[in-house]
Amino acid sequence: MIELRKADPQDCAVLHAMQVEAFTGLLEKYHDTATNPAAEPLEKVEARMAQDTTDYYFIRTGGRPIGAARVQRLAEDTCRVSPIFILPAFQGKGYAQEAMLALEELYPQARAWQLDTIKEEAKLCHLYEKLGYRRTGREELLQPGMTIVYYEKRQLPKYGERI
Numbered sequence: 001m002i003e004l005r006k007a008d009p010q011d012c013a014v015l016h017a018m019q020v021e022a023f024t025g026l027l028e029k030y031h032d033t034a035t036n037p038a039a040e041p042l043e044k045v046e047a048r049m050a051q052d053t054t055d056y057y058f059i060r061t062g063g064r065p066i067g068a069a070r071v072q073r074l075a076e077d078t079c080r081v082s083p084i085f086i087l088p089a090f091q092g093k094g095y096a097q098e099a100m101l102a103l104e105e106l107y108p109q110a111r112a113w114q115l116d117t118i119k120e121e122a123k124l125c126h127l128y129e130k131l132g133y134r135r136t137g138r139e140e141l142l143q144p145g146m147t148i149v150y151y152e153k154r155q156l157p158k159y160g161e162r163i
Contacts, residue, residue: 001098004059004106007049007068022085023038059096061095067085078113084115086099113155115133115150135149
């Protein structure tokens with residue numbers, strides 16, 4: 001079972017180090033230094049943290065951080081997750097799925113959730129599709145063998161809720 005803890009500006013160095021560890025495997029596989037989070041400088045994490053529309057969360061289990069996620073509030077009813085990651089030693093245990101559902105619960109006003117991932121990473125695509133995310137039809141070829149695919153999840157209002 002996971003818990004989410006909101007990160008503060010003083011957590012940026014830890015978030016950055018975890019991000020580098022989590023995304024290094026994909027960086028080594030695709031050699032994508034332009035968009036891979038493992039290739040980003042600490043200053044990029046700090047700049048995102050400073051945005052009024054951004055919240056970072058540590059994904060924790062057993063009291064220790066095992067990953068993190070950034071939620072960007074694009075509009076009153078629309079949020080975007082980018083990035084979300086689990087450290088390699090904790091991957092494949094369902095923590096990302098749990099974290100995504102917990103994040104969605106933190107923003108009940110959100111009727112739409114957006115994210116993107118690497119199309120060639122079947123496990124990642126399967127995870128998001130299992131959670132109800134649907135491909136928007138937008139894809140972006142970053143390089144041969146690496147395409148970014150965009151997803152969205154629409155939430156229906158709960159019974160009795162005003163729309």
